[in-house]
Amino acid sequence: MADKSRDPEALEREIERSRQQLARAVDEIADRVNPKNVAQRGAERLKDEADHVVKAIGAMVRPSDDDEEGEGGQIDKRLVLAGVGAAVIVTALVLRRRRRRRR
Secondary structure, eight states: OOTTOOOOHHHHHHHHHHHHHHHHHHHHHHHHHHHHHHHHHHHHHHHHHHHHHHHHHHHHHHOOOSSSSHHHHHHHHHHHHHHHHHHHHHHHHHHHHHHHOOO
């Protein structure tokens, strides 16, 4: 038995709202799984992680107290940061290579 108390125009408006919500949801899903966007989010995440590592290493590396000019500490800090950068790059390349092999 049909519900006659429902206005056809109200039903049409409800259907249209539902259609718009569904269209937005599909657009959001398409945006999330877009390979370009996925790669961009991965790159941003990698940069954030590298920044955290650099900050952590930088906090651990201090100029030595017996070094009068502090240059020894700066050289050590640069070497450590270069090593961390190299490790991040190598890790990214290895992960990229593994992903290509899976395809």
